[in-house]
Amino acid sequence: MNQQPMTNTPPIRLIAADLDGTVLNHKQEISPRVARAFKMAAEQGVYVTIATGRNVASARKFVAPLSVNAPTLTLQGGVLYDVQKEKLISEVRLPHELACEMIEFGKRHPTWQTVIYHLNRTYITGFKFDEKFYFDLLTDHRPIIVNDLCEALNETDPDKVLFVLDPSEAAAGLRELSAAVGDRGIVVQSHAMFVEVNHPEAHKGMGLSKLAAYLGIPQSQVMAIGDQDNDKTMLEWAGLGVAMGNAPDAIKQVANWVAPSVNEDGAAAAIEKFVLK
Numbered sequence: 001m002n003q004q005p006m007t008n009t010p011p012i013r014l015i016a017a018d019l020d021g022t023v024l025n026h027k028q029e030i031s032p033r034v035a036r037a038f039k040m041a042a043e044q045g046v047y048v049t050i051a052t053g054r055n056v057a058s059a060r061k062f063v064a065p066l067s068v069n070a071p072t073l074t075l076q077g078g079v080l081y082d083v084q085k086e087k088l089i090s091e092v093r094l095p096h097e098l099a100c101e102m103i104e105f106g107k108r109h110p111t112w113q114t115v116i117y118h119l120n121r122t123y124i125t126g127f128k129f130d131e132k133f134y135f136d137l138l139t140d141h142r143p144i145i146v147n148d149l150c151e152a153l154n155e156t157d158p159d160k161v162l163f164v165l166d167p168s169e170a171a172a173g174l175r176e177l178s179a180a181v182g183d184r185g186i187v188v189q190s191h192a193m194f195v196e197v198n199h200p201e202a203h204k205g206m207g208l209s210k211l212a213a214y215l216g217i218p219q220s221q222v223m224a225i226g227d228q229d230n231d232k233t234m235l236e237w238a239g240l241g242v243a244m245g246n247a248p249d250a251i252k253q254v255a256n257w258v259a260p261s262v263n264e265d266g267a268a269a270a271i272e273k274f275v276l277k
Contacts, residue, residue: 009240012275013219014047016073016208016234017267018221018226019054020191023242025262030207032067036246037268041275042067047215049073051204051224051234053190055159056081058140074200076188076230077207080214091216093157093200098184100150102161102197105180112173113164123152125176129164129193158263164197170195173227182195188230196230205233223274225259225267236251242270 015038023034042048047248051068051073054058063083071082071089080089106114116123146152153273159251165173173195178187186198200238204226212222224231224238227247235241236254243255244266252258257274259266 009220010218012046012223012240013221014049014070014212014215014273015041015275016049016051016064016204016222016224017051018204018228018231019050019059019245021227021262022225022231023050023066023262023267024060030062031265031268033265033270035065035067037271037276039067040269044275046275047259049211050269051208051226052078053160053162053194053196053230054118055079055120055122056083066186071211072208073204073211076186076190076196076202077204077210077234078159078199078202080207080211089214092126092144092201094160094185094197094199096153096155096157098181099153099158099161100198102177102181103149105177106161106163108161109165109173111165112170113148115143115164116152117159117162118153118156119159119217123149124259126147128212137196137255160196160198162190162194165195167192188228190228190230203233204231205237208234208237214223223270225270227262240274244264 006127028085030182047070049068049070049072050062054074057072059072060083071080079091102115104111113128122167123146124143137266165256170189174189181187181197185200189195224234225241225242226235227244232251232254243252243258245259259270
């Protein structure tokens with residue numbers, strides 16, 4: 001971890017920030033200071049976007065409050081979508097066979113909730129946790145309840161498979177799923193209660209590199225801000241990687257700078273320090 005970023009670095013032209021635990025506090029709110037920092041950066045001509053595990057439908061409501069003026073990275077970077085132009089730029093999906101295998105894996109863990117992300121909808125077989133929790137963190141619409149998740153896919157490839165589980169089970173679940181998936185996909189913990197399986201190229205580092213190339217911005221002029229395991233690849237790829245103060249030590253270790261926590265407006269502090277100055 002390098003708390004003193006490199007001197008004489010080129011100006012930041014693209015900011016990519018995670019949502020939950022980075023921009024959104026634990027009440028699912030954006031503080032006035034954070035909103036102001038994003039707005040001021042955009043007004044200075046800097047591209048601003050969000051990089052999230054949420055789908056486009058769920059991420060859309062944060063575009064205006066955060067002054068997003070660039071395509072969004074959703075579904076862990078597997079989908080690049082320009083909300084202003086309603087234009088899909090790129091996408092990768094989880095192979096159907098692997099998705100159904102993961103659905104069966106989930107059935108062997110009765111305390112886990114298996115969630116399928118597919119075509120901007122989410123599918124479950126029933127609510128195992130507080131219903132409001134799904135609306136706050138998974139999507140902004142009611143998940144569709146089906147009898148069989150694999151059948152619901154109708155032989156098509158979903159966006160991803162996500163497991164909701166008690167935080168005490170997350171570390172073991174991550175290990176089990178990683179061993180089962182191998183190199184066929186990427187398994188990440190994206191929240192204290194979320195472990196998910198994605199396409200091998202659906203990670204935020206890959207998504208951010210595609211977005212920078214699309215916008216014609218060199219890697220050295222990109223800043224990424226995040227707080228979880230699923231943010232690691234974009235913090236490593238960006239010219240300036242910023243970890244939140246509430247991030248695990250493993251994420252702080254790959255960052256160039258560690259910001260204050262989300263409850264202390266760490267994302268705003270990073271933008272003020274390195275972009276607004």
